Amino acid sequence: MLGALGSGLLVDLRSTTYAAFWRPPADLASRVATVRVLLEKNGRRSVVSHFNKATKGRVTRDLLESGEQPRTPGALAGLLGELGWEVELGPSGRAGTRLDVVVTEIGMAAG
Numbered sequence: 113m114l115g116a117l118g119s120g121l122l123v124d125l126r127s128t129t130y131a132a133f134w135r136p137p138a139d140l141a142s143r144v145a146t147v148r149v150l151l152e153k154n155g156r157r158s159v160v161s162h163f164n165k166a167t168k169g170r171v172t173r174d175l176l177e178s179g180e181q182p183r184t185p186g187a188l189a190g191l192l193g194e195l196g197w198e199v200e201l202g203p204s205g206r207a208g209t210r211l212d213v214v215v216t217e218i219g220m221a222a223g
Contacts, residue, residue, distance in 0.1 A: 121145060121183055123175075124208060125168045135207050144208025145185035147171065152214050160215070171197065171213060185209035 117140075124131065124146040136144045149160040149167045160167060174195045175188075182188040185201065189211050192199040202210030 117143070119143075119183070120181065121185070121188060122208070123147060123172075123188065125172065127164065131207070138206065141206055141208050142204070143184070145188050145211050146208050147211050147213060149213045149215065152216050157214065167213065167215060185211060 120143070122136065122140070122144045124144055128148075131146070147168060149164050150157045151160045171192065174197070175191070178191065178195060180191050182191050185204070185208065189199045189201040192211070192213070198214040200212045200214065202212055
């Protein structure tokens with residue numbers, strides 16, 4: 113599977129539970145963007161659970177429709193921002209770089 117990645121970016125959309133089953137090798141971590149969805153209400157943020165897949169599906173659709181191929185987590189965050197999503201680039205670590213997609217309404221679509 114990793115051979116198919118080539119020099120591209122691996123966008124990890126798995127939930128925390130499934131993410132525990134596989135971690136990228138250390139030499140691949142710089143090319144992994146792990147996306148999570150946060151709901152912001154009244155200045156507080158929480159991880160979205162029920163609409164997590166729907167939001168990640170909208171993000172994926174927007175990325176594919178853009179035709180762009182970001183090569184780094186930072187470039188992915190920038191592209192998502194251009195597509196209308198509120199995205200925060202988080203820390204990098206052994207499992208890659210976290211990207212938080214922040215929504216203010218459940219079921220909210222960017223573009």
